[in-house]
Amino acid sequence: MSFKRILLVKPSGRHGLSYAFDLIPTGLEYIAAMVEDIVDEVTILDLAMEDGPYQKVIKHYLAALNPDLVGITMSATDHSEGLEIARLAKDKGAMTVLGGYHPTAIPNELLSHPQVDMIVRGEGDLTFKELVFNGGPKDVRGISYKGANEETIHNPDRDFIEDLDSLPFPARHLRKYIYGTKLLPDRDYDTLIDKYEHQSS
Numbered sequence: 001m002s003f004k005r006i007l008l009v010k011p012s013g014r015h016g017l018s019y020a021f022d023l024i025p026t027g028l029e030y031i032a033a034m035v036e037d038i039v040d041e042v043t044i045l046d047l048a049m050e051d052g053p054y055q056k057v058i059k060h061y062l063a064a065l066n067p068d069l070v071g072i073t074m075s076a077t078d079h080s081e082g083l084e085i086a087r088l089a090k091d092k093g094a095m096t097v098l099g100g101y102h103p104t105a106i107p108n109e110l111l112s113h114p115q116v117d118m119i120v121r122g123e124g125d126l127t128f129k130e131l132v133f134n135g136g137p138k139d140v141r142g143i144s145y146k147g148a149n150e151e152t153i154h155n156p157d158r159d160f161i162e163d164l165d166s167l168p169f170p171a172r173h174l175r176k177y178i179y180g181t182k183l184l185p186d187r188d189y190d191t192l193i194d195k196y197e198h199q200s201s
């Protein structure tokens with residue numbers, strides 16, 4: 001059975017350069033765009049943009065939305081908070097999946113924590129859609145997960161997405177926040193991603 005109620009979470013931590021920017025979770029908006037037509041509800045929760053302790057905020061959203069799948073984006077600086085969010089989600093009965101640079105780098109370590117069910121390695125767009133549609137990680141390329149005996153299973157890598165234009169734009173319409181930057185405080189800002197064409201000289 002497919003996953004139907006998805007909560008995507010960005011941890012609250014502001015580290016290094018993100019003190020100057022509100023860090024827009026573009027990665028979560030990309031994967032939300034891939035599944036919004038095949039699920040009942042997908043919510044993007046940016047804990048950096050919410051008021052109050054993150055534990056209280058996440059508990060509120062878990063109770064209100066009752067998600068069957070909670071996805072957490074993590075860079076290395078989000079390690080501890082990401083794991084705590086996963087624990088709270090697991091306690092509420094959701095399956096948990098981590099994605100982003102950090103989980104891609106250390107899937108074994110993160111899967112050693114009981115509250116982490118799955119890791120999406122690398123580009124998440126097609127992998128996450130297949131995971132949500134299938135309702136589980138078996139045979140989904142790009143996923144690492146725990147088997148029936150708690151053993152770690154690494155499915156084969158997924159090929160890079162060659163035609164990036166085939167992807168939908170990030171689901172900015174799901175955004176609940178007005179993001180800003182201290183560098184230009186009188187304006188909104190947004191993130192654009194462009195293709196880098198390598199040219200040999």
Ligand code: B12
Nearest residue numbers: 016017018024027071072073075076099100120123124125
């Ligand atoms: C742009 C950028 C920034 C910008 C962000 C601007 C903005 N407003 O968004 C700024 C300059 C602010 C920044 C700051 C920092 N950055 Co930076 N940044 C990048 C960069 C160049 C691109 C990130 C990006 O937007 N990618 C595009 C989006 C769409 O991809 P994505 O988020 O990865 O999401 C995809 C997958 O990862 C996956 N995915 C992601 N999350 C999830 C979640 C789930 C559930 C699933 C299923 C899938 C999934 O699916 C998505 C779609 O394919 C990367 C390097 C790179 N070339 O990618 C470094 C990078 C992410 N940054 C890095 C670092 C170290 C930092 C800083 C700590 C630097 C500092 N010392 O201050 C801070 C930390 C900020 C923070 N709180 O996390 C490291 C992270 C290393 C690590 N292991 O965690 C990277 C990888 C660079 C590097 N190689 O060192 N950064």
